[in-house]
Amino acid sequence: MASAPSSSAVRVRFCPSPTGNPHVGLVRTALFNWAFARHHGGTLVFRIEDTDAARDSEESYRQLLDSLRWLGLDWDEGPEVGGPHAPYRQSQRMDLYADVAARLLDAGHAYRCWCTAEELEARRDAARAAGRPSGYDGLCRTLTPEQTAAHEAEGRTSIVRFRMPDEPITFTDLVRGELTFTPENVPDFGIVRANGAPLYTLVNPVDDALMEITHVLRGEDLLSSTPRQIALYRALAEIGVGNGSIPRFGHLPYVMGEGNKKLSKRDPQSSLNLYRERGFLPQGLLNYLSLLGWSIAEDRDIFSLDEMVSAFEIDAVNANPARFDLKKCEAINAVHLRAMPVADFVAACEPWLTAPHAPWRPEAFDRAAFEELAPLAQTRLTVLSEITDNVDFLFLDEPATDEASWAKAMKPGADALLRTARAGLAEAEWNAEALKAAVLAAGEQHGLKLGKAQAPVRVAVTGRTVGLPLFESLEVLGRERTLARVDSALKTLEQQA
Known part of the structure; x- marks a missing residue:
């Protein structure tokens, strides 16, 4: 499979939604985009998809920024950095999406759909019973003005649907090779809610087009939406939105958790906060996450971020699911801990030697005593939080007897x-x-x-x-x-x- 071009024109994006705590699957996606951009001397755009007011929160937004800063994954355009395509929060771009939706309607690339939820479900059930695809059947595609007026008179509300082309869509995935989706498996889809709020299916491609994104590297769970987005990119080009180019796609493998199930936000071991609280090093955690679908060499698991950037190619990503192994993650982190200069290790332990983590009185802490034993502790720790139990006997009045x-x-x-x-x-x-x-x-x-x-x-x-x-x-x-x-x-x- 051909590698993506090495060019300063490479532009990738990382566009999470600010819902809940960041998870390791999200971090893996951010890492691969970051490494790809840095490898090709390109641009990483950090974009916030916060159009769902019911689920998005400012706290999660701040956590996202803080998490990327902690990990050391910098971005070239986006929040706190700015750039030529600002603003980079979709909640601040709503007028733009409304304008694009109106232009798609005017050009015939989209239409109003008046079907109720009950009607849609009844027709889906009938399609399934008959062995047909159960996606939207296109009923409102060809409504006459009289039919539309009748729906309005009834007081019905409408959503806006995008009109998919009646021919197969083929593209070459940078991870999976050539893929083809037939029309019956990619029905017309909603792009604007009945209340006028734009959907992800619209805003994501619109921003990609306007921000001139050249490569979209994202999770495999979004693969089924790719033909819809390609069709929308083509329609956007026809109405003059963006530069007319279509990004190249690479869909990253699933990260599997316990029981061979896809790792989800609900799995305790998926939360990035867990790793920060336990005292994983950013470089150790990122080293391990990079191995979930990619490797620098068959016989090598330990490397720096600089080494990853130098070697990273998207066509080297494996399409097969990757299993998250906490024990291996800990082992790799331990190697990075032991490789630190002792002074850096001492400084990194600081949060676990003070309140609220330390069980001893603040005045009982003896830095000189800790620094004497730090080199010995460094060779034994898996994560930084373990330092507390290893040295508490030095600073407690009586040992915490197990x-x-x-x-x-x-x-x-x-x-x-x-x-x-x-x-x-x-x-x-x-x-x-x-x-x-x-x-x-x-x-x-x-x-x-x-x-x-x-x-x-x-x-x-x-x-x-x-x-x-x-x-x-x-x-x-x-x-x-x-x-x-x-x-x-x-x-x-x-x-x-």
Whole structure:
């Protein structure tokens, strides 16, 4: 399949509706458009499709902008940037759509449809029963002026329908190859509601034409609307709207969730906010999302956004559905975390070291102590939010003891081991190597290897059986606090005996 042309004339658009929270499927679409535009030295137009007043919200609009900024996906035209085709919010372009609809009516490319919802449903049922396509049957296509006047006299309302051509529509999809849609499968469709509000089916192609969009990269769920839009582009060219060109289309594969079902906004793991709250890095999340339908090489999963831009071609996108794998997403994020300069990692952890995420008193936080352990934490985290549980023992007055960890480590004989270990720790030089030797020696006295011997010490001091390297942690925590926590654990064991 031929690649899209490499040219500064490439213009793509990302045009979400401001409804609800941004989801990962939407981000994948934004990413592919962004990478395509950057690869070809083109323009990314960010457009807001907010003509549905009942569903759109200003809060969602602000979230969209904030999300793209957080991800680092910049745009060349659109909100907060401006451009030659402003405004870029469809709610601010309503007069334009009304004018285009009127011109389509005058030119015969559209007509008024007076059918009621009940009439339409009855005819659809009859068509299905007869084994015919159940789309609109074109009843109002050829109404006489007298019939139209009669409908008006009845007080009926009308919508505006676009008149589809009576021949097949063929186009070459940049992902799926050549596709043909026959007239019986693409009936006339509504473009203006009875209340005069324009529909997506009108405003989207009108804006594409006026904004000179050259390539439309969007989800596979919109594939069935493409022949309708192509027909509308042709009609718009005839009435002088736009430059007369038709964008090339590429339909991106579905993103599948659990149970091999299409990932939807309702799936918890689809919400972008979830990944921000858990502390995914933008570059880690985008790296993974780029793999949902595309790859930089067969044997390579980790790469930077710059590397993606350099390699990205739309004809390399796979048409088959892509499965969202949270574990792989986390693993890729972890690789990006470990590759960060330590200073950047420390700065990125900041939100999880302060209120409301941090469970310790603000004045208890010791930045120097955290920075000592940060390099060790960096090698173990999957997402940034995990830093809180990994270092809370440093800043809490008492460790947040996990009951399961206590039960696992504090088995019969743990008290004797702890007493021996405490004595060794009290006499040891306070560095990780000497502390390890003290616990190792305590274990040998009780017939335990280091792994078994250090478990009660770890739970006594940190509250958990897993965490950062124990002896480096003890070194940073300090002799006084370490011994006090061992004493507290021994006291608890005595009470439990």
